[in-house]
Amino acid sequence: MRLYDASSEETLRARKLLADWAGEGMLTQQQYRRLEQETVSELRTTNIFLRLILFLFTVIGVGAAAALFFVVFLSSPSEQGIGIFLLIFAVLCYAAAEVAVSQARLYRYGIEEALAVCSVAFLCAGMQAAFFRVAPYSPKPNGFQFLVPAAGAVFSLWIWRRFGFWYAFLAAMVFAVFLPGYWTSSHSAQHMIVALFYAIGLIAVAAVRSRHHFDCVEDDYSLVEALLWLGIYLAINLQLSSLDLGARLWGGSRAASEFARPFYWTTWVLIWVLPPVVLARGVRQKDRFVIAVGAIVAVLTLVTNKPYLGWPRHTWDPALLGILLTGVAWFIRRWLARGPGGIRGGFTAARLSGKDKQWLNASSAVLGLVTPQSITPSPQATNADVHFGGGASGGGGAGGDF
Amino acid sequence: MLATDMPSQQNEDFMTILARLEHWREQGAISPEQHSHLASLCRGEPFSLFLELNVLLYAGVLAFVAGLGWTVATWSQQLGDVLVLAILSAILAVCFWYCFSRAPAWSLAQTPAPSVLFDYVLYLGSLVWCIELAYLENRFHVLSGQWDFYLLATAVFFFFLAYRFDNRFVLSLALSSLAGWFGLTISHWPSHQDSAYRQCALLYCLLVGLGGVLLEKRGVKPHFFGTYLNIVANVLFWALLSGVFNRQGYWVWFLALLLACGASLAWGLTRRQFAFVAYAAVYGYVGVSSILIRGMTDAIIVLGYFVFTAVAMLVALVQIARHFGRQE
Numbered sequence: 001m002r003l004y005d006a007s008s009e010e011t012l013r014a015r016k017l018l019a020d021w022a023g024e025g026m027l028t029q030q031q032y033r034r035l036e037q038e039t040v041s042e043l044r045t046t047n048i049f050l051r052l053i054l055f056l057f058t059v060i061g062v063g064a065a066a067a068l069f070f071v072v073f074l075s076s077p078s079e080q081g082i083g084i085f086l087l088i089f090a091v092l093c094y095a096a097a098e099v100a101v102s103q104a105r106l107y108r109y110g111i112e113e114a115l116a117v118c119s120v121a122f123l124c125a126g127m128q129a130a131f132f133r134v135a136p137y138s139p140k141p142n143g144f145q146f147l148v149p150a151a152g153a154v155f156s157l158w159i160w161r162r163f164g165f166w167y168a169f170l171a172a173m174v175f176a177v178f179l180p181g182y183w184t185s186s187h188s189a190q191h192m193i194v195a196l197f198y199a200i201g202l203i204a205v206a207a208v209r210s211r212h213h214f215d216c217v218e219d220d221y222s223l224v225e226a227l228l229w230l231g232i233y234l235a236i237n238l239q240l241s242s243l244d245l246g247a248r249l250w251g252g253s254r255a256a257s258e259f260a261r262p263f264y265w266t267t268w269v270l271i272w273v274l275p276p277v278v279l280a281r282g283v284r285q286k287d288r289f290v291i292a293v294g295a296i297v298a299v300l301t302l303v304t305n306k307p308y309l310g311w312p313r314h315t316w317d318p319a320l321l322g323i324l325l326t327g328v329a330w331f332i333r334r335w336l337a338r339g340p341g342g343i344r345g346g347f348t349a350a351r352l353s354g355k356d357k358q359w360l361n362a363s364s365a366v367l368g369l370v371t372p373q374s375i376t377p378s379p380q381a382t383n384a385d386v387h388f389g390g391g392a393s394g395g396g397g398a399g400g401d402f
Numbered sequence: 403m404l405a406t407d408m409p410s411q412q413n414e415d416f417m418t419i420l421a422r423l424e425h426w427r428e429q430g431a432i433s434p435e436q437h438s439h440l441a442s443l444c445r446g447e448p449f450s451l452f453l454e455l456n457v458l459l460y461a462g463v464l465a466f467v468a469g470l471g472w473t474v475a476t477w478s479q480q481l482g483d484v485l486v487l488a489i490l491s492a493i494l495a496v497c498f499w500y501c502f503s504r505a506p507a508w509s510l511a512q513t514p515a516p517s518v519l520f521d522y523v524l525y526l527g528s529l530v531w532c533i534e535l536a537y538l539e540n541r542f543h544v545l546s547g548q549w550d551f552y553l554l555a556t557a558v559f560f561f562f563l564a565y566r567f568d569n570r571f572v573l574s575l576a577l578s579s580l581a582g583w584f585g586l587t588i589s590h591w592p593s594h595q596d597s598a599y600r601q602c603a604l605l606y607c608l609l610v611g612l613g614g615v616l617l618e619k620r621g622v623k624p625h626f627f628g629t630y631l632n633i634v635a636n637v638l639f640w641a642l643l644s645g646v647f648n649r650q651g652y653w654v655w656f657l658a659l660l661l662a663c664g665a666s667l668a669w670g671l672t673r674r675q676f677a678f679v680a681y682a683a684v685y686g687y688v689g690v691s692s693i694l695i696r697g698m699t700d701a702i703i704v705l706g707y708f709v710f711t712a713v714a715m716l717v718a719l720v721q722i723a724r725h726f727g728r729q730e
Contacts, residue, residue, distance in 0.1 A: 007416040014419050021440060027432070035431055039422075046723040049676035053683050054719055061712030068705035109723075111716065214444055215418045286446040291454060299461075315476045319469025326462030326522070329455045333518055336451070348448040349455055349518070356453045361570060 001161050003101045006217070008041045009164075012107070013216045015039040023354040043107035054110025062093060062118045083130025090122035101163065116159045120171065124152045146182035149175040166223050173198065173231050188263045195235040202228040226289035229278045233297040236267045236274070239304040268308050271301045286346065299325070419444050459522045467529040474537060483541055490534040497527030505567055512625045513568045525571045528560060553583035565623055573626055577633050581606055596644060603641035607634045628675075635678060638662055639685040646689045659689040671726050679722060687715060 018039060022032035046054070066089050074081060097115035106112045132145045153175035160168040180193040205228060209221040234241055238259060259267075279294030281287070302321060306313055336342060336349040351357060417425065420441055427437035442448075470493075478486050501524050504516050515521050535552055538544055545551050560576030563569065584602045614630030617623065642662055645655025663686035670678030691711070698704050 010416060010418060014417075014422050017419060017444070026436065026440060031432060035426060038426075044724075047676050049680040050719060050723045053680050054716065054723070056684070057687075057712045057715045057719065060708055061716065064705045064708035064712060068702065068709055071701050071705060111720075213418075214420055286449045288454075291451075295454065295458065315473040316469050318465045319473065322462045322464065322466025322469060324462070325458050325465060329458035329462060330519065332451065333455050343448045346446070346448050348450055349452060350450060351452040352443060352448070352450040356450070356456075359453060360456055 002164065003098070003162055004043065004107065004164065006215075008043050009107075009216045011039050011041040012043060012045065013219075015041065020354050024352075042105055044105050044109060045107045046109055051108060051110040051113075055114045056110075058111045058114030059118065062089075062114065066122070079129050083126045083128070086122045086126030086129060088126075090119045090126055093119035093122060097163070112163070113165060116163055116165065116168065120152060120155055120159065120168070123155055124148055127151055146179055149178040149182075153179070160224075164220055166220065166227075169224050170227055173201075173227060177235075188259050191235055191238065191241065191267070195232050198228050198231040198235060202232065222285075222287050222289050225287070226293040229274075229281075229290060230293045230297065233271065233274050233278075233293075233300070236270045237300065237304055238264065238267050239307045240300065271297075271304065271308070275301055283347075455518065459519070460525075463522050463526045463529070467526065467533070470530070471533050474533060478537070478541070486537060487534070490530060490537065493530045494527055494534060497523050497530065501527065501563075501567060508566060510621050510623065512623065515568070520567075521569055521571065524563065524567050524569055528563060528572050528575055531559070532556065550583050553579050557583055564626075568623060570626070570629055573629055574633075577610065577629070580610070581637070596648075600641045600644055603637050607638045607641070610634050631669075632677065635666060635681050639666075639681060643685060643689055643692075646692055652693070656689060656693055659686065663689075671722070674726065676726075679726075683715065683719065687711070 015036065018027065018032060018035050021027045022029065027035070066086075069085070069089075070077065070082065074085070077085075093115045097112045097119065100106045100109075100112035100115060127148045132148065153172045156168045156172035156175060159165060160172065176197045177194055179197075180190040183193070184190060202225065205221055205225050209218060209225065212218040212221065275294055275298035278290060278297060282290030282292075282294045299321070302324070306317070333349040336344050336347055338344075339348075342348050342350050423432070423437050423441050423444070426432045427434060432440070470490075474481075474486055474490070501520065504520060506513055506516055535556065539549070539552060557576050557579035560572050560579055564573035564576055584606045585599070610630055611634040614627050614634070618627040639659070639662065642655055642659040646652050646659055648655065663682040666678045667682040670676055670680075670682065691707070695704050695707055698707075
């Protein structure tokens with residue numbers, strides 16, 4: 001099913017690891033040069049920056065070509081006519097993506113990724129225009145209109161399996177969110193159906209993943225499993241899975257009356273149960289992505305607990321959260337460092353990969369620029385004469401609207 | 403069964419990294435000690451939580467400062483100036499005492515932080531400095547609302563801290579404070595128009611760029627040079643693009659944009675820093691497109707332009723990727 005040969009992908013992975021190890025001084029330059037010769041893959045790949053701009057210009061080219069076709073050849077087309085041509089474009093884009101991989105051997109090159117993404121977009125837009133004239137999510141949707149997000153989800157899943165693009169799996173998860181809205185008007189049922197979809201996906205992924213150890217496919221499944229855990233959490237956390245998220249978090253709680261009481265309080269219990277389960281799974285599997293999601297959902301539970309219970313927020317809540325996070329990090333670090341050789345239970349706080357340092361260096365420069373603007377929330381209206389916050393001019397929060 | 407599910411059954415060449423390491427050890431390409439070390443790394447034994455703990459520390463500092471700032475802004479009248487200033491000053495004093503007492507001797511070269519906490523304590527101190535300064539001016543109007551002086555002083559102070567403690571977080575704060583000073587200074591001018599901002603942005607680029615080059619040439623923390631260059635490149639391209647978008651007198655800006663794109667491309671290719679290739683491609687494309695399709699109303703010509711130029715860009719970028727950009 002997968003377009004790429006497993007040995008080619010594994011060779012590329014080995015090549016990256018070699019570069020990392022050589023950078024960390026675990027291999028001599030002589031060893032690195034020799035082993036590099038043994039990890040030559042026929043796949044054509046590139047660096048992240050060129051990949052991004054190749055993606056961008058492919059999307060521009062494909063989008064403009066489709067629009068040009070409609071302008072030149074269809075002066076006053078019917079909606080169905082547009083839809084059929086969009087479906088044809090979807091087929092063409094998908095075929096081009098397949099050719100780009102099978103003939104040009106492109107691998108995470110931007111071009112084949114953009115073509116695959118465009119094919120999903122054209123498919124959904126084409127189906128909507130060709131078969132369903134009613135606007136999406138109108139009060140009276142067509143009974144079969146759910147087929148549009150369903151087709152989007154299935155096709156995205158296919159692209160994920162075929163090409164291995166993790167964001168195609170994410171797209172499938174997003175499409176799945178829209179499905180229950182066509183089947184039931186009950187918000188509780190919608191949340192449950194979405195969580196059920198993700199749970200089924202999680203069981204399937206966990207079963208397949210157990211057959212892989214220490215290969216590149218395991219890395220792919222690791223990310224997908226993490227996304228599914230996050231999806232389940234977001235589906236059951238009623239304070240987060242809402243469009244007016246900001247207002248709910250800072251302005252007040254989501255009314256418990258919007259949902260049946262047993263359902264509402266069951267989800268509250270679940271948002272406390274899920275983080276330790278995810279963290280335990282991540283730690284047991286030594287899975288970086290799942291551990292990260294476990295930490296994220298734990299923080300989200302702390303952030304949304306008060307709105308859940310209908311308790312008022314305090315201005316010092318973020319500071320308490322900050323102290324807790326810092327304290328946990330400091331405690332774990334010290335606990336690990338005091339183990340024999342700085343290792344406890346197979347975990348260490350020491351840096352073992354050069355990539356970690358690169359990530360920190362790059363992110364510290366970027367975050368240092370953007371954080372001053374985001375750390376100071378707008379002042380509350382109750383204290384009109386004491387007015388500072390915003391830091392709009394970027395100088396470490398010492399901004400202009402004091 | 404799927405190809406990816408059982409690769410070893412379908413492809414005899416398939417070797418996991420562990421099998422490869424074993425093969426290299428048998429060949430004598432790596433020593434048994436190296437094999438043992440690298441194989442255990444691949445198996446996640448030990449598994450490093452370095453990145454996760456750093457992210458947790460960063461998020462913790464950020465959340466703490468956000469809460470502190472919000473609390474001070476909301477409750478300062480009830481708490482009273484003395485208490486607020488005492489708390490902020492105490493945090494500030496503890497942070498800087500910690501940093502100055504534990505910092506290694508200053509060196510021109512890159513100096514590792516003495517502990518994982520060190521960088522975050524410094525970052526916390528820097529952010530609390532901003533809150534305290536803002537509070538002082540807001541309550542006592544020490545400089546009669548002359549915020550530009552605060553920003554300049556803060557930028558200077560942050561540059562000192564960044565170079566003393568070798569910290570990129572604080573260097574970025576210094577550069578953004580300096581940019582804020584330039585921006586705020588213009589806002590006091592009688593007529594501050596786009597052209598004034600543009601000239602100031604160029605002056606900022608010149609100042610920061612020259613400063614970065616000078617420090618790098620002198621070997622003073624040369625690893626900071628990348629941060630300078632990335633910030634200068636982005637500010638410069640935005641400034642030049644804003645000139646290109648002008649209705650009149652845009653040719654000089656367009657010419658400058660082309661020169662900057664050429665320089666960025668050359669730098670990116672020769673130094674293998676492909677972010678600069680991306681800057682040249684994206685900013686250059688936006689600038690050239692805005693000139694070429696300006697005033698065009700025919701949809702066919704505009705769309706044809708985008709099809710043609712996107713394909714041309716793809717061909718050029720693929721050639722660049724083939725010759726220069728293969729490695730990750």
